[in-house]
Amino acid sequence: MVQNILDYLEATAADCPDKPAFEDLEHSYTFAQVLGNAKRIGCALLQVLPQNAPVPVLMEKEAWTLNVFMGAVCAGCFYTLVEPEQPDERIRTILDTLEAEVIVTSGKLAERVAALGFTGKVLLAEELVESVIDEEALASRRKMVCDVDPLYAIFTSGSTGVPKGVVVSHRSVIDFTEHFTRIFGFSREDVIGNQAPFDFDVSVKDIYPCLKMGATLEVIPKKYFSVPKKLLDFLDDRKVTSLTWAVSALCIISMLKGFRYKVPTTLRRVMFSGEVMPVKQLNYWREYLPDVLYVNLYGPTEITCNCNYYIVDREFTEDQTLPIGVPFPNERVFLLDEEDHLVTEPGALGEICVSGTALALGYYRNSEKTSEAFVQNPLNHRYLEPIYRTGDLGRYENGELYYVTRKDFQIKHMGHRIELGEIETAFQALDGISRVCCIYDEPNTKIIGFYVGELEAKEIIERLTERLPRFMIPNVFRQVDEMPLTKNGKIDRKCLMEEYRESMQNRVKS
Template sequence: MRPYLIPQLLDRAVERTPHAVALVEPKKGATPWTYADLDRESLRVATALAELDVGPGDLVGICMEKTVTAVAGVYGILRRGAAYVPIDPSMPRPRAEKILANAGIAVTITTPDRLGFFDEARAQAPALSRVLVTGAVPDGAPTGLTTASLASFAPELRSIRHVTGGYLAYVLHTSGSTGQPKGVAITHDNCLAFVEPATSRFSITAADRLACQAPLHFDLSVFDLYCAALAGAAVVILPEHFSAFPKKMTQAIADHGVTIWNSVVSALALLADKGGLADAKRDSLRAVIFSGERMPIPLLRRLRDILPAAKLYNVYGQTEANSSLVEEIGDIPNDDGASLPLGRPLPNFETFLIDEAGKVIDDAEATGELCVRAGTVASGGYLRDEGRSKEKFILDPRLPETGMRVYRTGDLARRDASGELTFAGRRDDMIKTRGYRVELGEVQAAFDRVAEIVESAVIAVPNPAIGYELRAFVQLSPTATLTPAEIASRISEGLPAYMVPERIEVRDALPRTSTGKIDKKALAAETT
């Protein structure tokens, strides 16, 4: 019988191979956790949450660095029939307060040093009343919160009744254009509809070791944690701060025999350019999966040279529908500015294009907005945001009578005569400058063609005189010496003058979001 709740993945791994390694932390003196260890500690969390009156349908915050204890916390929340809401421990308190308030969170799991943080957050998130800490409750802890220590509970509680696959499993918050984070509400059914075909597609077995580079609040962690559990494989947990020290990530690959790497493109660029991947022991890697950002063709060539035996995969998806399309890289295009195919749908997934009026485009060759229909599409829509949910999670225009909803990605895709899809930009990335319509993705592609550029970001800055002006930020390879004027000259070979950014700035590194992507909002903020 197939699992219908995420904790059943762990249950079955314990039944099959209780002493197999489940979690590894790449730090000195750390003892790997077996599946029996993870099971025991998740039960401890579930028992503690029961004492704090957490039950089916509740939303529980979890705010801590990614560790074996954090993973046990996630499973413990799920064992109570509740849903976990990850809160990035590095995020500013105002944003955390918005998440706490929007989700109506009453109970949070965190570390003792963050008790003061949550006590102060109660002013904007009044529902918050109870905190479970992973260590001892410190002397002088805030008195406004009911506080309990995880260590004081025995691992007893296991089964939860009256929970079905339609219950929420987790809520992941993404950036919202209004400044209010969007909570994407994912059920157990939604999650498992992705985990099962993904585990099969990448042939994950108990012999694999998956590197978990993404933080818990990023949906790539879903693949790492739950595909591994389904297969009985091990997860090598890379702490968030490793992203600032790419050589530590490379060392973890070598030391722990990582076989599957899954990350955003930016993290792979760091491994290749600053992590010493070419000089490290890397023979264990059999699959390298990248998503979330455009893959520059020069970087793809370097990865193929460094990892000739590994299969490379371009994966397309969103938090709202998870990863839906997969393309195994074969021949690499000669054009440095080429876009990789988005790939073919996983089982349980279907994609199609619609025009600006929301009508399905049936033409064999066409460009339109990409829609995803799948069991993974967030059944809960955006948490407590009915208006935005109706806008993005629409009735399937082909079969509206079924009531089945599809997700409007906002991505433009180009379909060729063979049915292959390539990314063609974002609807919200189309701007006007000097009366011309400009797709920022096309300008970005021109920078990708410059071999000396490691990474770049193109942003549009409002200018009343011309509509928008373009600015670009680039990071060069260590040996490159290009000036902004020389870069402008290079990209103007393939772009009209009105598409060449007015200002190009060379930087040692580009800012990152907490999920590892280039932080374009931070760059835009610098221009105001």
């Protein structure tokens, strides 16, 4: 029975030691090399850190960084990727929350770390990997590790803007990876094209299937996602078979008609999550790659990547949305209304709630936020059953579960309760529109429709009137050249509103 994520790495390194595990443009590490590097780094770390200590890793997105992650795990600790490009204040908040005694970085980023004023030990990964392997020390620490001990912490901001460290255990990742690889047919022959930053939980679906199955993970340069030709050349040259990307990353290719330049010949699996996939963009992919397996994945960081999946098995029109499908094994997904009653009737809204082994351990050193989101199942008064309240609203239609909107995105406007996601679906289905984001400007009681497309506001209103009641049609239309994205590849709503307010202020001044 797999109890530690290192069991995957050790078994695969023994089975195919010389096969590439992690690669980027400049470097390639075999499974044997990754294991050796991890042991050396782990030996260095366990001399200065106790079991289950946090190991913040301030390094760039490259194959070498993944070796350092495994080193932290070998030391019986858990890792947290600290993105070097983040603002100093956010990094300091993360380090303070972790009460970090050390920070691991690379020589080329030493000045970046020095600028933070960190008072703990600064360890260079290049020096840690020079350590001598002490198998006895590693084994001794390994015996102390339980499968419910933390594996990593990912810091998310949520609606408050204050970083919260979601702590996830070995057991949660193992259970998820076992089902994920089996259901979607991963094998040693797979080449996984990594898009997600390492401090975003989508990357977990790249890293651990790679370690378990002996697949190869190709780290795609971030800059390629703004140059579709280079991105498609990379997928083709590296013979990538599997993509698990943020929706917006896939939309970059479809919105810019990238397949007119090149269609990757080896792709056989495309999975997406993080936002609602516009059917218009999905259909573009399906037109050029009709034999690929497409999967809509749903779930927040707090439940270890995803709790639900839907394998696209039929055609959808552009004004439809995709279901989020069925729960992964060993996870229970259900809807609760505002009075905590179970919601089962078709069309009725309820908050999506999750229980099972996938639940995170909570927010690191934040018992208040943990107790708000991770609660006892109100339907179970017999024994302890923690659930996670996602803050997402869903409904059942024709026996299938659909994500509808965030609770935060359900608004009261002109006396009506409105779901912004419904407006976006209708808006996005219009010919000449490729991407949409609707935001409610509450102080001014206006729905603002940001869009990428060629239509003018008057024509949009005329067409939307055929699809939506008057009170749901945006009050303001804002055409943008492209949607700004967060570092995790989601539409940056905060940036859209800041630019909008700035333009309104400039208009008043002029």
